[in-house]
Amino acid sequence: MTEKSVRERAQTLAExxxxxxxxxxxxxxxxxxxxxxxxxxxxxxxxxDLVLLSYVGxxxxxxxxxxxxxxEMMRRLGREPxxxxxxxxxxxxxxxxxxxxxxGRINQDIxxxxxxxxxxxxxxxxxxxxxxxxxxKEGPVDLGLVGEVxxxxxxxxxxxxxxxxxxxxxxxxxxxxxxxxxVNADHAAGRVAASVxxxxxxxxxxxxxxxxxxRDESTLVSALTAAQAQALLDEGVIEQGMIPKVQGCxxxxxxxxxxxxxxxxxxxxxxxxELLTDAGIGTMITA
Numbered sequence: 001m002t003e004k005s006v007r008e009r010a011q012t013l014a015e016x017x018x019x020x021x022x023x024x025x026x027x028x029x030x031x032x033x034x035x036x037x038x039x040x041x042x043x044x045x046x047x048x049d050l051v052l053l054s055y056v057g058x059x060x061x062x063x064x065x066x067x068x069x070x071x072e073m074m075r076r077l078g079r080e081p082x083x084x085x086x087x088x089x090x091x092x093x094x095x096x097x098x099x100x101x102x103x104g105r106i107n108q109d110i111x112x113x114x115x116x117x118x119x120x121x122x123x124x125x126x127x128x129x130x131x132x133x134x135x136x137k138e139g140p141v142d143l144g145l146v147g148e149v150x151x152x153x154x155x156x157x158x159x160x161x162x163x164x165x166x167x168x169x170x171x172x173x174x175x176x177x178x179x180x181x182x183v184n185a186d187h188a189a190g191r192v193a194a195s196v197x198x199x200x201x202x203x204x205x206x207x208x209x210x211x212x213x214x215r216d217e218s219t220l221v222s223a224l225t226a227a228q229a230q231a232l233l234d235e236g237v238i239e240q241g242m243i244p245k246v247q248g249c250x251x252x253x254x255x256x257x258x259x260x261x262x263x264x265x266x267x268x269x270x271x272x273x274e275l276l277t278d279a280g281i282g283t284m285i286t287a
Contacts, residue, residue, distance in 0.1 A: 033065030147181025204265030
C-alpha cells in the first residue's frame, strides 16, 4: 500500500467521524431486494458493511425481499407469476412457494452469510412473536393473499438488537385469525423502521433512485419531500416496481422516520457511502 493510499484511507475514516458520532447508539433499517440480491459478491460486501456498523455501535435491522427467486421457483413448478403495480398476485399455492423461498432459503442464507462475516444474525419472519400483523390488501384488483401491515410488534427486534444481534426479517405476516399473508418487503421495511424509531430507512435495489424518466439515469432526483414524492406517484412518474419502494418510504417518514434513502445496491459499499460520507447517493425522501 502506497503512502498516498494510506493517507486517503485515513482521510476517509476522518470524514466518517461526525457521522459515526451522530448515529452511534442508534439504528438503521435496511431493505434489501431486487436482482441485486442475485450477485453473491455484492451481497457479501453489503453484509460485511452491516457487520461493520454493528461493531461501531450502529444497530442494523435487515428486511429482505426475494421476488426474482420466487418467480424462478414458480416457473420451475409450472406457474406463471403475475405482478400488479409491483405486488405479486398470491393464491394459496403461490403463498406456499413464497414462504418456502423467503423463510426457508433466502432468510437462512443471509443469516449464515452474516455469521460468516463475524456478525451475529437471527432470522425471523413476520410470524415470529407476531412481529408483522396484516390483513388482506383491498383494491380494484384482487391480489389474493397479499397482506397490508396493520401493526408491528417490535419487542422481539428490540430484544435482539439490545443483545447485539442483527435481525433479518422475511416479509411473511400473520393475520388476526392466524392466516398467512405475503407482504411486500418495501412496505414491511417502512413499517419496521417506524416501529423501532430508526434514524434512517435505506432501500437497496437495482436502480439508482427515483428517475423522472426511468430510461435516463441523468434524470435522477436527489431529494424529495414526502409531498413531492406523493405527487410523482399520483402523476404516474413513479411506476412498476418503484411504486411500493416509494410507498414504503412514505409510510416510514409519515410515521416518524427522519429520512429514507433509495440507493443503488449495485454500488459496492453503498450503505457506508450513504451513511458515513459527505457524498450520499440515490434519492432522499424526508417528511
